Amino acid sequence: MKIYHVITSIDPAQGGPQSGCIRVAAAQAALGHDVEIISYGGGDVQQRAFRAAHDVPHLTKLHWHLLADPDRIENVLGLNASKVLGSVLPDASFIHLHGVWEPILRHAARIARSLNIPYCVQPHGMLDVWSMQQKRLKKRAALILGYRKMLNGAKFIHALNADEANLLEPLGLTPPRLVIPNGIFLEEFAELPAEGYFAERIPQLRGKRVVLFLSRLHTKKGLDILARAFALLAKSHPDVDLAVAGPDGGAKDGFVSLVAQLGITNRVHLTGPIYGAEKLRALVDATCFCLPSRQEGFSVAITEALACGLPVVISEACHFPEVRTAHAGTVVSLDPSDVAASLANILDNPAMANIMGENGKRLVRDNYTWPRVAELTLQGYTSPSIKPAAGSARLLIASDHQ
Secondary structure, three states: OEEEEEEEEOOHHHOHHHHHHHHHHHHHHHOOOEEEEEEEOOHHHHHHHHHHOOOOOOHHHOEEEEEOOOOHHHHHHOHHHHHHHHHHHHHOOEEEEEOOOOHHHHHHHHHHHHHOOOEEEEOOOOOOHHHHHOOHHHHHHHHHHHHHHHHHOOOEEEEOOHHHHHHOHHHOOOOOEEEOOOOEOHHHHOOOOOOOHHHHHOHHHOOOEEEEEEOOEOHHHOHHHHHHHHHHHHHHOOOEEEEEEOOEOOOHHHHHHHHHHOOOHHHEEEEEOOOHHHHHHHHHHOOEEEEOOOOOOOOHHHHHHHHOOOOEEEEHHHOOOHHHHOOOEEEEOOOHHHHHHHHHHHHOOHHHHHHHHHHHHHHHHHHOEHHHHHHHHHHHHHOOOOOOOOOOOOEEEHHHHO
16 A cells, blocks of 8 residues: 555654654554655754654655645645645555644645545544643634544544544544554564663662653643642652653643742752653653643553553543553542552552553553554555444444454
């Protein structure tokens, strides 16, 4: 097959969608398909993206169409993207769109419909109830002005978990909702680095146990909840500090201010964005991982933490109940006291934490790998039984269509 993945940016600072797009594309290419990625990505973005993805298996098998970084007009109209897409997409067998609210995606869908090329839309959590409440009027207008047509023209909506698929219900979209999760490449975790990252990077952490947050510093990631939870934990656990790693998504200043108000500045350490081998070193060196998000599609960071043998404390809004079922960590509410209690339980029971870590590695290895994800997406692309519905959408689990 000739498969095109279209995404607004390959900048790793934009979070999980970029990581997932590149990895599923690489896994599809490893299966012998001709796979290309179309995205904005100027010089600086390219350098960051390829540096972050340096160790992704089969990356060299991908072909790229990288547009110059968009200016203000391009961000609104996407005219340059439309021109490039019009010249590139006619030979596509299938088009996979990542995201929702961007002109490059709407143009790709329009061109696909005009050429009768099937496509899917992977919202990456951007259409669930919480996300739709953010800038609500603007998004409702966008649906009227073309994005609903983009979504309803898809062969299927690629949801990352059943919760995300069900949360689309209020929108009344007609395509089937196909559930396929994210994954990992086992090769990226075959030989984990030695401990010592935090003592080397942040000398104040030498001899300390570390709770690690690894994600964009964005409001939806629950950084305020994390700060209040850690303030509760810090009183009873003087040997534990909090490390916050990730690019600023608009919430950094507020988080730093809240940390100061809570009197825990000397116990909280921001590393900035970390990728590749440096990210693995941080995961290996941490004692546990915490992500109290208000909204997630399917966090790549959680699967990476599990693959490194870290017990995890995640919110119900991460939509990963398998963590609880597999006893690989705990799934908590957004109440800071619940988060703090779960962290304390893991920190105070190292034998249990080790068992959780082993369970997490097994959970990911057996269920969430990119080669498996690639196979499931290809089944969705080609299955004659998956087609746009005339009425209400159907919820499909990808494994049902093997």
